[in-house]
Amino acid sequence: MDFDVIRSQLNDKPVEKMVLLVMDGLGDIPMEVGGKTALEAAETPNMDSLAMKSMLGLHQTIRTGITPGSGPAHLGLFGYDPLKYKVGRGVLSGLGIDFDIQENDIAARGNFCTVDDQGRVTDRRAGRIPTEITVRLCDLLNERVRIPGVEVFLRPVKEYRFLLVIRGEGLNANIEETDPLIVGEKPLLAKAMDSESEKAAELVQEFVRQAQEILKDENPANMLLLRGFAKLPDWPMFPEVYGLKSLAIAMYPMYRGVAKLVGMEVMPAAHSYEEEFEMLEENWEDYDFFFVHIKKTDSYGEDGNMPAKIHEIEKVDALLPRILELDPSVLIITGDHSTPCAMKSHSWHPVPTLFYAKTCRPDEIGQFGERACCRGGLGVRFPAFDLMALALAHLGRFDKFGA
């Protein structure tokens, strides 16, 4: 829903507590016609019993048919329409490796690449060099690049990919990408696309010059390409828009990062589901909203390993009574997107959602699964960004509209 509508209706009533429990990539499809999805196959007595008191449905985080990346998918769950609130690739890259991007930073995704003696790109990925080499090259550049007045950070991501951050004053990130996208061409000049970005573009150009000199005797990674220049977005912040003191609990950097991006406080990385649930319990009195992220449902979906995905869902189900014991007024259990084991990738399939609230109208389906959710009171293919509005309503936080 529109933040202006939320702001105009939000009251000052005492805040009740809610939990958003996200099992990453939860949605699935059967491995064969007539089969079950992971969530349908999993033994989930606690979720099924909660479903009897809840509303079910299937949400979409972006739009019909569009497969979400992790960042936009979570923004959708947090109530930010991902088509309106776009995060630059450079910033997403920083979130994914836990780099603390700051307000004045510009960030870009980088590739190490190979150029010939004329400076033309012969391999955009430098033969997909292993991460260890990228670690060494980033260290080398961090040590040797010197640009007066700014700090430069290089951080390895994976294989040939790295993050570049330039920290200084008055930098803007409307800068053309240097990756020519085809081999046989020279890297492009990092040109400013508006006058506010001219200073930053010159700094990037200077960085590229120095990097080229430093890397020139390396083989095969003797040059680099930069894409997706971005700054932190200037968005309405989650705790302010919703009037909820908010805490994010997750094991992986991307999810802590996207929570931080919308202004949530973020716990240090947890190392197990048990630790995540302990963090929830220990902080229960101090926050109103808790985002708890479960990663491995997605990982096993990406691996195509349905038995393991089922097992992760069952582990979460076994831990669910610990949340119920805390007696939240609203509890949403869902995924950020589907990751069907049969596809081994994220997909566009709508995501099963269980919405428990003390004031909800239960649809009494009593089973949490994709096809059960088709019959639920939340509907099918509803926009994920409606969930927070519905949650605020059930928390008693909205004034009546009109007399």
Next chain:
Amino acid sequence: MDFDVIRSQLNDKPVEKMVLLVMDGLGDIPMEVGGKTALEAAETPNMDSLAMKSMLGLHQTIRTGITPGSGPAHLGLFGYDPLKYKVGRGVLSGLGIDFDIQENDIAARGNFCTVDDQGRVTDRRAGRIPTEITVRLCDLLNERVRIPGVEVFLRPVKEYRFLLVIRGEGLNANIEETDPLIVGEKPLLAKAMDSESEKAAELVQEFVRQAQEILKDENPANMLLLRGFAKLPDWPMFPEVYGLKSLAIAMYPMYRGVAKLVGMEVMPAAHSYEEEFEMLEENWEDYDFFFVHIKKTDSYGEDGNMPAKIHEIEKVDALLPRILELDPSVLIITGDHSTPCAMKSHSWHPVPTLFYAKTCRPDEIGQFGERACCRGGLGVRFPAFDLMALALAHLGRFDKFGA
């Protein structure tokens, strides 16, 4: 969905094949409470068995409660929101009689009418003269009207109705209608509503003057009225937006016309369902997308003849294995609108839809009918223009949104 979103996500992956099988006016309501709809009453073992592997739902081509005409209804199925992509009546009229309207043409719907000796309209439909007279009068006007620099085409439609096309350079169609809409008034002047339409308006006025002179001794059709001046729209074309080489197969001009309007290639008129299915098979290797149109379900709905409508649905069901034999990656079976036999007209009732895809999450309802579709995974009253976005997803043609 928005074409901009589709364009931004579309990739270059190899194209798989899909079929959109439209049974015109498919949706229905029971003849009496407790009764069945035509689709529910029809024996459709092939569709029911396909439904077990598919998703079901009920779409709307325009908006809730709005009854679609054939042109807009098909545009909705093709992914063009009919509220945004409007076709002028003159152009629709041309599509309906297979007249090849060209880029520079202006087209209008005409009525032969009766005027008194003061030139005032006494009958807007000239006593509903039969089509034969309209044929003769169109021939007469085609023979005698002479306007320098342009070509003028009159074509009979049905009863007192005809199509007028003026072909020339620099013509625009923002022209006021000449039909006063009530009797007792004189026909109105075809005034230009913007400066770009002044040239065309003068040509129309000259045409009306000559036509009045030529028709003056006819009885009762001694004058004509013109409405719905229009040009071909300048829209994104279906094959380009979706990246699908597209073929339309239909028996009636309107459906070939609206397919041509969005840039599909169009087969010559088929004369039977069998011939339509042969065309599909013969062209299978050469196209990615096939629109196959079945007319008579609508015609019998308009007649209020439910047994005949049921029989047409059963004939299509018997032919369905020929499509399945081609092994499309996506197959959509639906209507463009409802034509309830009890109402003998198009209606606003949502339209049953079966969406089969190799990667779909079957809802396993196993019966293709209006009430079965209420429980399906596509949802009820979803916008028809989402179908193509969903189809592209299942064809593997969308990139992930965000990292």
